[in-house]
Each structure stands twice: as structure tokens, then as C-alpha cells.
Amino acid sequence: MKLSVENLVQTPIPTKHGAFILHYYRNTKDSKEHLALVKGDVAGQKNVPVRIHSECFTGDVLGSRRCDCGEQLDMAMHLINEAGIGVLVYLRQEGRGIGLLKKLQAYNLQDQGLDTVDANLHLGHLPDERDYGIAALILQDLQVQSIRLITNNPTKIEGLQKLGIEVLGRMSAEVPAHDENAHYLRTKAEKMAHWLPGGKAID
Numbered sequence: 001m002k003l004s005v006e007n008l009v010q011t012p013i014p015t016k017h018g019a020f021i022l023h024y025y026r027n028t029k030d031s032k033e034h035l036a037l038v039k040g041d042v043a044g045q046k047n048v049p050v051r052i053h054s055e056c057f058t059g060d061v062l063g064s065r066r067c068d069c070g071e072q073l074d075m076a077m078h079l080i081n082e083a084g085i086g087v088l089v090y091l092r093q094e095g096r097g098i099g100l101l102k103k104l105q106a107y108n109l110q111d112q113g114l115d116t117v118d119a120n121l122h123l124g125h126l127p128d129e130r131d132y133g134i135a136a137l138i139l140q141d142l143q144v145q146s147i148r149l150i151t152n153n154p155t156k157i158e159g160l161q162k163l164g165i166e167v168l169g170r171m172s173a174e175v176p177a178h179d180e181n182a183h184y185l186r187t188k189a190e191k192m193a194h195w196l197p198g199g200k201a202i203d
Helices: 058-061 069-084 101-113 116-122 134-141 154-162 182-191
Strands: 005-015 018-027 034-039 048-053 086-091 145-148 167-171
Touching: 005 134, 018 069, 018 134, 018 182, 034 134, 034 145, 048 069, 058 069, 069 086, 101 116, 134 145, 145 154, 154 167
Parallel strands: 048 086, 048 145, 145 167
Antiparallel strands: 005 018, 018 034, 034 086
16 A cells, blocks of 8 residues: 555644644555654745654654654754744654563663664664655645754655755754763764764763
8 A cells, every 4th residue: 555644634733942833654565654744835936944853752842862763853943933934844753663571681782881883783673664655744744845854863854855855954853962862872973973062972
């Protein structure tokens, strides 16, 4: 079956970062609720600030400092609100696509000395199994013409471009490191080519 999305409902959501419209999408790939948080009238607009954010229960909801996800979510919402226009696509692909159970198992392996990449490999997964097909379809449904992507991840830009999304530029999603996530950020810089401070690993 061809992948497709359907926008089922839109509702206003006031947040600490400003007012947005939340769009709920159904799709033909899975039964998960993928979402788009939209600021302003993005239809037909070019160079729209966009964050493609993959679900992170521990970071987004609990405020875990093992990663930078929750802080990146906050930053993206702030940047979009400041711009007065933009989209935050919230994809339900926890743990870089391996799911919450495997992500928590990977955390335990990291506590035993493996880094985030090697922990995923030890569990029989790729370092990153995320797919951006649904995100691309959501942006097309919203009629966004071109985007500035809020990301530190070059693979995300390449993935969206291959799916037909015109990425005109990048906005940094860099947030301050903590003692608890410094090694995690270093691994993303060294093994996954993420753009982090000065293009270097965190010390």
C-alpha cells in the first residue's frame, strides 16, 4: 500500500512558547499518532522554519538529561514562535526508531560502558532507524514550499531532500551540554557526524 497521510483534526494549543495549531495525522504505515504543531499560515510559504522531532518520552516528558531531546523540543518551539511562522512535526518513532523498550535496554548497556551507537548495534539494530517519509507527506499536506530545518543532523537533511522536500538552509538545534549527556553528545558528533559546538566533540 502506498504511504499516505490524512489530516483528521486541528485544534488551537496555547503553550508557554506561544499559540499553535495542533494537527493530528492518520497514516497508512502504522497506527501511531503523528502530529504537526503549526504557527501561522504556512501554505504556499517558502523558507519556513521546520523541526522534525522524533518522540523521546524520557527527554520530552520526564526532562531526562541523558539526551538533549527535550531541550531541543523547547528550543524549536521558541524559535518557531519568535519567527511567527513554522512547523514542528512530531514523529512517533521513539529511540531513533527502535522503540521505548529497546531504548531503555540501550540505556542500561550505556551504563555498562557502551556508547549510544554501540548499544543499538549490540541489540541488533542500526544506530539510527528513523524514517522521514511521513514527515515529508505532512509538510506536503500543509503545502509548505521550502524549509529551513532546525537540526544538527546532516542525515535528516539528506533524507528529506531525497523525499522531495526543498531544504534551503539549517537552523542550529544546539543546546548546552550537561555532565549527564556529554558522552552522548560526543558520540553523536564523532560517530554520527552531527554538527555540535565548533564541529567538534564535546569535551
